[in-house]
Amino acid sequence: MNALDKESASPHGNRDAARPTNVLIVGVGGQGVLMVSKVLAALCQSEGFEVKQSEVHGMAKRGGSVFSHVRFGEQVWSPTIPRGEADIVVALEWAEGVRWLDHLKRDGGTFIADTQRIVPPISFRNRTRNAASAYAPETPAEVVALVGNGFALDATSMATGLGDRRVANTVLLGALSTVLPFAAEHWLAVIEQFVPAKTKDLNRRAFLAGRDWAVSAERVPAAAATDAVAQKVTARAIETAPAHLLTINEAWCKGCDICVKMCPERCLSLNARMVAELARPDACTACHLCEWLCPDFAIRIESAPAVKGAS
Amino acid sequence: MAAEGIDEFDIRDYLRTELLPHFMCPGCGHGIALRALLWAVHEERIAKDQLAIVTGIGCSGRVGGYIDANTFHVTHGRPLTFATGLALARPDLEVVVITGDGDCLAIGGNHLIHACRRNLRMTCLMLNNEIYGMTGGQVSPTTSEARLTTTTPYGNAEPTFDACGLAAAAGAGLVGRGMTLQTVALKNLIREALAYRGFSFVEILSDCTEIFGRKNDLGSSPEMILRQKGSMRPDFYGNTVEHPFRPNNLTTGIIARNERPEYGDTYRSEVLAPHGHGGAAAGVSAPVE
Numbered sequence: 028m029n030a031l032d033k034e035s036a037s038p039h040g041n042r043d044a045a046r047p048t049n050v051l052i053v054g055v056g057g058q059g060v061l062m063v064s065k066v067l068a069a070l071c072q073s074e075g076f077e078v079k080q081s082e083v084h085g086m087a088k089r090g091g092s093v094f095s096h097v098r099f100g101e102q103v104w105s106p107t108i109p110r111g112e113a114d115i116v117v118a119l120e121w122a123e124g125v126r127w128l129d130h131l132k133r134d135g136g137t138f139i140a141d142t143q144r145i146v147p148p149i150s151f152r153n154r155t156r157n158a159a160s161a162y163a164p165e166t167p168a169e170v171v172a173l174v175g176n177g178f179a180l181d182a183t184s185m186a187t188g189l190g191d192r193r194v195a196n197t198v199l200l201g202a203l204s205t206v207l208p209f210a211a212e213h214w215l216a217v218i219e220q221f222v223p224a225k226t227k228d229l230n231r232r233a234f235l236a237g238r239d240w241a242v243s244a245e246r247v248p249a250a251a252a253t254d255a256v257a258q259k260v261t262a263r264a265i266e267t268a269p270a271h272l273l274t275i276n277e278a279w280c281k282g283c284d285i286c287v288k289m290c291p292e293r294c295l296s297l298n299a300r301m302v303a304e305l306a307r308p309d310a311c312t313a314c315h316l317c318e319w320l321c322p323d324f325a326i327r328i329e330s331a332p333a334v335k336g337a338s
Numbered sequence: 339m340a341a342e343g344i345d346e347f348d349i350r351d352y353l354r355t356e357l358l359p360h361f362m363c364p365g366c367g368h369g370i371a372l373r374a375l376l377w378a379v380h381e382e383r384i385a386k387d388q389l390a391i392v393t394g395i396g397c398s399g400r401v402g403g404y405i406d407a408n409t410f411h412v413t414h415g416r417p418l419t420f421a422t423g424l425a426l427a428r429p430d431l432e433v434v435v436i437t438g439d440g441d442c443l444a445i446g447g448n449h450l451i452h453a454c455r456r457n458l459r460m461t462c463l464m465l466n467n468e469i470y471g472m473t474g475g476q477v478s479p480t481t482s483e484a485r486l487t488t489t490t491p492y493g494n495a496e497p498t499f500d501a502c503g504l505a506a507a508a509g510a511g512l513v514g515r516g517m518t519l520q521t522v523a524l525k526n527l528i529r530e531a532l533a534y535r536g537f538s539f540v541e542i543l544s545d546c547t548e549i550f551g552r553k554n555d556l557g558s559s560p561e562m563i564l565r566q567k568g569s570m571r572p573d574f575y576g577n578t579v580e581h582p583f584r585p586n587n588l589t590t591g592i593i594a595r596n597e598r599p600e601y602g603d604t605y606r607s608e609v610l611a612p613h614g615h616g617g618a619a620a621g622v623s624a625p626v627e
Contacts, residue, residue, distance in 0.1 A: 279358055283365035283547070288560030319521035320563065322369030323359055324349050 047077075047100030049108040050203075053127045054119030055145055056084065056091045059196035062221055063117060064095035066200060070209055070217040071099035081106040090147065092123060117203055119182075119196055120145050122163040125170060137176040137206050139241075141195060142167050143183035154292070154312045178202050180240050186233055194226070194233035201237020211238065271313035272329045277302050280325040286317035352376040352386065354406050361400060363471075365559025367544030370518040371465055372401050374542075375434070377521075378528035390431045392421040394446065397472050397546075398438035398465040415445030418453040418462065425460045429602050432532060433460040440470045443479040443499050454508035454537055458601040461531045462539045464501055467546035475549040486553050501541045506594035511536030513594040517543040519566040520590070530592065536600045543588065 050067060054060040061082060068080045082095035096108045110130050115137045118124025124140035131138055150160040171177030182198040189198075197218060204214045215231055222230045282301035295317060296306040303325065305311065318326045353376075362368055379389060386407045393402035395414035402409045408431075412420045417435045425433040442450050442464045453462065469487060470476040477487040479499040486493060506513045512534045516524035524542065531538035545551065545562045556562050 281359065281364035283559040285365055285560045285563055288558075289563070319373065320370055320518075321373075322362065322364075322366050324353065324369065324373065325359075327348070330346070 045101065047098045047103045048115075048207075049113045050097045050099075050115045050117065051094065051108055051113040051127060051130050052097065052117045052119070053092075053094045053123040054196075055123060056093050058093070058119040059193070060084070060093045060095055060119055063119070063196050063200055063203075064097050066214075066217050066221055067097050067203070068099070069220065070213060071097070073217065074209055074213070076100060077103050079103045079106040090145065092126075094123075094127065115139065115203065115206060117199055119199060121167070122147075125163045125165050128170070128174070131174060135175045137178070138170065138174040139178045139199060139202050139206075140167070140170070140180075141182040141199060142179050143181060143195070176206070178241055180237070182237065185236055185240070189233055189236060190229060191226070194230055197222075197230045197233035198237035198240075201234040201239075202241040204234070204238055205241040211235075271311070273305050273308070273311055273313070273317075274327050274329070275303055275305065276325045276327070279323045280321075281323050283322065285320050285322070286326060289320055290317055347377050347380045349373055349376055352379065352406055353404055357404055360404050362397065363546075363548040365545065365547035365562065366397070367467065367518040367542075367546075367563070368397055368401050368465055370521060371463070371524070371542045371544050372404065374516070374518070374521055374524040375436075375463060375528055376405070377525045378532055379432075381525070382529055382532050384432050384532065388430070388432055390421075390424055390428070390433045391436060392417045392424065392433065393436045394438065394441035395472075396438040396441050396470065397467070398436055398441060400472075401465070402436050415441055415447075416449060417441070418446060418449040421460050421462075422453060422456070422458055425458050426602060426605065429459070429606075434532070435460060435462040437462065437464050439464060439466040439468065439480040439499075439501070440478040443501055443504075447479075450505065450539075451508045454505050454510035454539065456601040457509060457511050457537045457596075457598050459535055460537060461528070461534075462537070463528070463531075464539070464541045465544045466501065466541050467544045467550060469546045469550040471546045471549045475553060485550070487550070488553075502539070502593045505539040506596070509596050509598060510539045510594070511596055511598060511600075512538035512592065514539070514592045515541040515543070515588060515590050517566045517590060518545065519563050523590070527591065536598065543590075 052060050052064045052067070061084060064080055064082060068078045071078045076099040078097065078099045080095065080097045082093070084093045096106060098106065098108060108130060112132055113130045113136060114132055116124065116127055116131045116139070118127065118138070118140035121140060121142050121144050124138065128138070144162060146160060146162050150162040151158070152161060153159075167179035171179050180198070180202060182195040182202075183192050185198050186192045186195040200214065200218065204211060215234060218230055218234060219227050280302045282297055282303065284297060286303050287295045287297055291314060292307070292310040292312055294305060294307045294311045295303050298304045313328050315328055318328050360369065389407040391402045391405050391407055391409040393399040393409065393411050394417040399411060402411060410420060410424075417437050421433050421435045424431065437446065442462070450462075466480050468478060468481045468485065470478050475487050476489045477494050477496070480501065481487060481490070481494045481496075482498055483495070484493040502513050502515050512531055514527045514531060516527045518524065527540060531540050543566060545559070545566070547559045547562055551557070551562050556565065
């Protein structure tokens, strides 16, 4: 089915003219959140709406949180979207989408998200080897079931398939175009104004790919790809077997306390005989600091035999 | 942890384990320095038979006894002189001198200057703990100002010696300084010193916890090793540290390089060869069975 033929029977098309349509676009720095919001704002303006846009991107650099509010209608007063009143949330990164879910309207809101995970370092607060990350545990299937109208697509993989992962934001624009009452040609015309000349064709194909996906997936929100992501999340939590072995030679330890105080995870302690012992083996990350700083060569950390074999 | 293609480092392979636990006090930095040396030897793939350790007198001198290699424990202040003869006679060996601040700068100060001047290939590790620990805690050339020792009961009034500055000025090929707190950086520094073709001098800041730390109220072993960070601070932080480990803001890493001819090569080509001794001495003499 050609996406361009599709009639714009969009859920956010016919509405109370007095109330603006709210679109919240979220992602992390470097993904093109602002490009998406600029395209949307310019398009709405060219369609004769009043548009207000506001964004926060200063702290983003690459990898930080970025969001942009776009409101359009006959008359728009405030530039920001109150919590729970976004008609559409477009998430270029999965955890950012989940983070902003509370801004989505409870009934009839549309959630469009890339299932690609960009895992921030803070997710690894538990530094034990093979520990599960603290990245958003919600699976795409769960979130899509939660919202009124959900699209969870692997836009980054689709964009990579088209030749450049940087057009993932255009893929999402394609998906967004199916829920707004504007013609596909108008979308493409505006996108071409904002992208570099030599990527016009690539962005066109990315837009149509996203639009095609949204049209075909409209009745099957939890697509096969999302199940694969869900499986990956569960698989991660299982590998927690220790990858190393810490041994303390009690005969050599003189109880100088250096390992106990220098351990970043506070795993070691001195026992009643003033000999170091591994009090919290689970917290040990095998960082080797105690081994290196032991003046008496009493501590040794070895890779576990299983890990040695694998590597 | 191991570098590519090398087995994981197990320090027990390089120690005379029957002698352990060693004689050093709890928390003594010399043990950490010894680990760094043996780790560097392992990563440089130096065979134990090719390693010759020469040590002087003092706590640092006794470190050599625990190394499972060719070790020489020689007279006070003279490890560099013994090592000079050894390195000239056996250029195939990796000669490493382990010495202390007193052994190297006071009793053996003259030998250090001339070893630096000759630039004969060997590695000199000076374990600087600011004190003569073994003889009961007398003041040494590197004891910081105002520190209490058994011979300076009212605080040390002598200025301290900058060993690295001395070695660089005397012409040592490679001069560096490391601290036991940064074991990996120290290991890498020693690796560079071992690989250097010429005289390399490494000063290692090490803690004397029992003799020096206790007398100067420097706290427990972990507090002392953490205080080493105080000596890493740049000048503009210097005044804010209340109890710096060393008040003289010592820099670490490679401090000086003097590209000069290696003395052994020069001696063989310009002294021995013209007099007909080239064949025996330029090559490697057979080890004594």
